[in-house]
Amino acid sequence: MQHPSEPHVVALCGSLRDQSKTRIALREVLTAANDAGASTELVDLRDYELPALNAVDSDVPDSQRLQETVSNADSIVLGTPNYHGSYSGVLKNALDYCGRDEFSETVVGLLEVAAGQFPGTALVHLRTVCRTLNAWTLPTEVAIPNSHTMVTEAGIRDQELSERTARLGRELARYAGMPRYPELVEQRNERTVAGAQND
Numbered sequence: 001m002q003h004p005s006e007p008h009v010v011a012l013c014g015s016l017r018d019q020s021k022t023r024i025a026l027r028e029v030l031t032a033a034n035d036a037g038a039s040t041e042l043v044d045l046r047d048y049e050l051p052a053l054n055a056v057d058s059d060v061p062d063s064q065r066l067q068e069t070v071s072n073a074d075s076i077v078l079g080t081p082n083y084h085g086s087y088s089g090v091l092k093n094a095l096d097y098c099g100r101d102e103f104s105e106t107v108v109g110l111l112e113v114a115a116g117q118f119p120g121t122a123l124v125h126l127r128t129v130c131r132t133l134n135a136w137t138l139p140t141e142v143a144i145p146n147s148h149t150m151v152t153e154a155g156i157r158d159q160e161l162s163e164r165t166a167r168l169g170r171e172l173a174r175y176a177g178m179p180r181y182p183e184l185v186e187q188r189n190e191r192t193v194a195g196a197q198n199d
Contacts, residue, residue: 006037006038006039007037007038007039007074007075007172007173007176007177008038008039008040008041008072008073008074008075008176009030009033009034009038009039009040009041009073009074009075009076009077009169009172009173009176010040010041010042010043010069010070010072010073010075010076010077011026011027011029011030011040011041011042011043011076011077011079012043012045012070012076012077012078012079012091012094013026013042013043013044013045013079014045014078014079014080014081014087014088014090014091014092014094015045015079015080015081015088015090015113016045016046016090019153020081021081021113021144021147021148021150021151022079022080022081022111022113023042023044023079024151024152024153024155024156025079025111025113025142025144025151025156025165026042026077026079026111027042028155028156028162028165028166028169029077029079029109029111029142029165029166029168029169029172030042030077030169031166031169032165032166032167032168032169032170032173033075033169033170033172033173034169034173035169035170036169036170036173036174037173038074038075038172038173038176041069041073043066043069043070043094045090045091045094048062048065048066048094049061049062050062050063050066050093050094050097052089052093053093055093055096055097060097063097066094066097066098067097067098067101067102070098070102070103070106071101071102073106074106074107074176074177075106075107075108075109075172075173075175075176076103076106076107076108076109076135076172077108077109077110077111077168077169077172078091078095078108078109078110078111078126078130079111079112079113080111080112080113080122080126081112081113081114081115081147082112082113082114082115082116082119082121082122083122085121085122086121086122086125087112087122087125087126095129095133098133099133100133100134102133103130103133103134103135104133104134104135105134105135105136105179105180106135106136106179107135107136107137107138107172107175107176107177107178107179108130108135108136108137108138109137109138109140109141109142109168109169109171109172110123110126110127110130110137110138110141110142111141111142111143111144111165111168112126112141112142112143112144113144113147113151114143114144114145114146114147115146115147115148116145116146117145117146118145119143119144119145120143123141123143127141136178136179138168138171138172138175140164140167140168140171141168142161142164142165142168144156144161144165
């Protein structure tokens with residue numbers, strides 16, 4: 001969906017923990033996106049009943065709610081804790097309830113939070129998933145190590161990582177609609193020609 005004057009950025013949190021470091025980091029992304037002129041929404045999967053390994057069931061009301069939320073987003077940020085070198089089962093299950101209809105030609109940002117020193121592998125896996133879903137993944141991504149000390153209730157303690165997280169939020173707002181860029185340019189050119197003919 002396109003909102004020309006105010007892009008809508010949705011964050012999908014792949015963690016169910018009450019004190020989730022992933023959720024805290026995603027809120028920083030959304031704050032930056034909001035400051036850049038976007039409306040924002042955090043999808044907290046604690047509020048959704050999505051039976052695991054049953055994504056083909058069309059009678060799951062919360063699956064329809066999730067699909068609508070994702071479909072209505074101009075940009076999406078997927079946030080996950082690093083679980084055994086990949087993204088969480090909670091996020092995998094949520095993504096299984098969606099598909100190309102929801103993600104195709106949508107700008108997607110990626111964020112990973114790891115307890116250890118070497119985050120990044122979950123981002124590689126998510127980038128492959130996004131490619132399969134025909135989404136447009138931003139080059140900027142965020143990988144936060146040592147989350148138990150790096151992320152607090154007040155936010156991300158490391159200034160460089162905090163700035164990178166904010167940059168991701170700004171880019172989600174700025175590049176919303178980028179997959180439609182050729183179409184938007186063509187429309188702009190048609191308006192310019194029509195205006196010149198009327199002069």
